[in-house]
Structures are given as structure tokens and as C-alpha cells.
Amino acid sequence: MRYFIAIWIFGVVAVVSILGFRGAKSTRQPIYVFPDMDWQAKYLPQGENKFFADGRNDRPVVPGTVGRGYGSQMKEVFSADYVDPVSLNPPMYSGKDADGEWVRGFPVEVTDEFMQLGQQKFTIFCAVCHGAAGDGNGVTKQFGMAATPTYHDARIRGMAEGEIFNTITHGKNLMGAYGMKLRPEERWAVIAYVRALQLAQQTSIEDVPEQFKPELGL
Ligand code: HEC
Secondary structure (H helix, E strand, C coil): CHHHHHHHHHHHHHHHHHHHCCCCCCCCCCCCCCCCCCCCCCCCCCCECCCCCCCECCCCCCCCCCCCCCCCCHHHHCCCCCCCHHHHCHHHHHCECCCCCECCCCCCCCCHHHHHHHHHHHHHHCHHHHCCCCCCCCHHHHHCCCCCCCCCCHHHHHCCHHHHHHHHHHCECCECCCCCCCCHHHHHHHHHHHHHHHHHHCCCHHHCCHHHCHHHCC
């Protein structure tokens, strides 16, 4: 009988302690078995602070601080002569000309170095899906991404450079945006390389300049 009463009392205590006060609110501090990092010496935003004369944690902006980043008024902050580089060459940054049409050709000079930059960035950012030859046979195809188109169909060959710039900048459907990963010049360099890949698949021996024919054994 003694055991029965002891077990019964234990049972009642266990039930009440586990279920009894669920949902009850208390203003008392909970028991901290593992305080982790709940208590630290730190200044909370907009908190009170006796050290400073104005009694605030937040410090005012230092006089002469220059605002930077989005929305800053460059002409007011820096100089009235400030010219936004984007306004000097809109096609370079938007892929569109003054009439809002996609740019054809390149707003920058295409040099050998520029092509090499394009090849490098293409290999890093695009080849996984589009394949080293631009035929859409990248490694992601093996993992079920069959939607990647080849660059060698007539539609993408005929596409304006500016529209490709837009696709790289903002992405399209399953293709993510690369605007934050590639600077505008780098995007144009990648487009030059895409054009080179297209040419490489759609050309005949007559298009090879005379001086390079011996190199190819012709
Ligand atoms: C994650 C895989 C993936 C990567 C990486 C990728 N693409 Fe794509 N790309 C796609 C897919 C999928 C489409 C088809 C989008 C659609 O039309 O639905 C596409 C479409 C395109 C098109 C055709 C756009 C059109 O309007 O039809 C171009 C051009 C292109 N990509 C260029 C690039 C370039 C340049 C890069 C590298 C900066 C790149 N892609 C990186 C998957 C990718």
C-alpha cells in the first residue's frame, strides 16, 4: 500500500508538472538551466546609456560623413559636374539603344583580351548548363535539366546582342540572373564569346582568313 501511494503521488506530480501549467503566463523569469548567450554586455539599438550626455546608445552621424550607395544625390554630395557613367553609354548598361530597341553589335571594342575574358567567364558561369561548345549539353543535363537550349539554332543566332545582355542580366525562366555576378563589361565579353561559339559551328573553310590557313594545314 505504501508503494502504491508513493507511485500515485509521483504520478500526480509528473502529470501536473508536464501538462498542468502549459500555456500559463508568468511575469517571473524562467529558470535558466543553459543560459547560452542570452545575457551579454552589449548596447541595444535605441537603448538607454548613462555614459553619453544625451543618454542614448545610438551615436549621431559624424559631421562631414558622406552618404554612399543607392539613392545618394551624387551631384549634391560630390560635385555639380558629376556625370553618371550609365548616362554616358546607356546601351552598355541596358542592352537597349535610345529608341528602346535591342542593341545589335557591341558598345565596347572587341579585342583579343576581351574575348579571353569572355571565354573565362563563360566557362565559370555558363558552361555548366550550356556546355563548353554552347550546344546545351552541360553537366546539369545529366541531372535532369533538359531545358537548356543550344546557341546554334537560328533563333538565338539571330538574337540581338542587347537581348542576350538582358537575358544574362535578369535571367529567363529556369536560367538565373547573372547581373550581380558579372560586371556589364564582363557580360558583353561573354556575349562576344557566345558569338564566337556560334561562328565556330556555322562556318565554312572559306571564312578562315588566308593568313591562318597554313596553321590549319590548308
Ligand atoms: C542553370 C543553368 C544555366 C546557366 C548557368 C546559364 N543558363 Fe542560359 N539558359 C538556361 C535555360 C534553362 C535557358 C532557357 C530559358 C527559357 O527560354 O526558358 C537558357 C537560355 C539562354 C539563352 C537564350 C535566351 C532566350 O531568350 O531564348 C541565352 C542567350 C543564354 N541562356 C545565355 C547564357 C549565358 C551567357 C550564361 C552565362 C552567363 C548562361 N546562359 C547561364 C540555363 C542556364
